[in-house]
Amino acid sequence: ELLSRLRSKLRRLGAERELVLREGRASAERGRALQELLRAVCQPNEFERYTMFIGDLEKVVSLLLCLSSRLARVQDAMSKIDGSTDAEEKQSLNERHKLLSRQREDAKDLKENLDRRERVVSGILAKYLTHQQLQDYRHFVQVKTSLLIEQKDLEEQIKLLEEQLETLEKSIH
Numbered sequence: 001e002l003l004s005r006l007r008s009k010l011r012r013l014g015a016e017r018e019l020v021l022r023e024g025r026a027s028a029e030r031g032r033a034l035q036e037l038l039r040a041v042c043q044p045n046e047f048e049r050y051t052m053f054i055g056d057l058e059k060v061v062s063l064l065l066c067l068s069s070r071l072a073r074v075q076d077a078m079s080k081i082d083g084s085t086d087a088e089e090k091q092s093l094n095e096r097h098k099l100l101s102r103q104r105e106d107a108k109d110l111k112e113n114l115d116r117r118e119r120v121v122s123g124i125l126a127k128y129l130t131h132q133q134l135q136d137y138r139h140f141v142q143v144k145t146s147l148l149i150e151q152k153d154l155e156e157q158i159k160l161l162e163e164q165l166e167t168l169e170k171s172i173h
Helices: 002-041 044-079 087-126 131-172
Strands: none
Touching: 002 044, 002 131, 044 087, 044 131, 087 131
């Protein structure tokens, strides 16, 4: 029964992931349309600022999510430390925790810088876009970020379920 429930949940998560991927493709298409509009109306250096911002947005959000996920796994491993855990493993986990914490703080600084750049880009675009087009741009940025987060979360859940399923299947056989 447990195997059946895990497989069922895995199928539901897979279907959710497909929906998020479809939404991502639709959002990317809106992004391409916006990019073509901006290419036509902005100065080349302003357009370049926009494209660099959009590219960096995906990279920084992905980096933050990756580091947060890795840090959570290390913290989980640290919570399982007990008297039988050897000193070398404890030290390794502590060092990884410190490194990942520093890296995540650096990534947060990058995100703050990116937020400032977004305000600059938004100011530039306000010169060329109608109020509704500017709202569409802001919505595009927000949706892009949300979809990245949702996709990463689903991938983590699927990975965890697959590992649980594998472990359970091995224990049964």
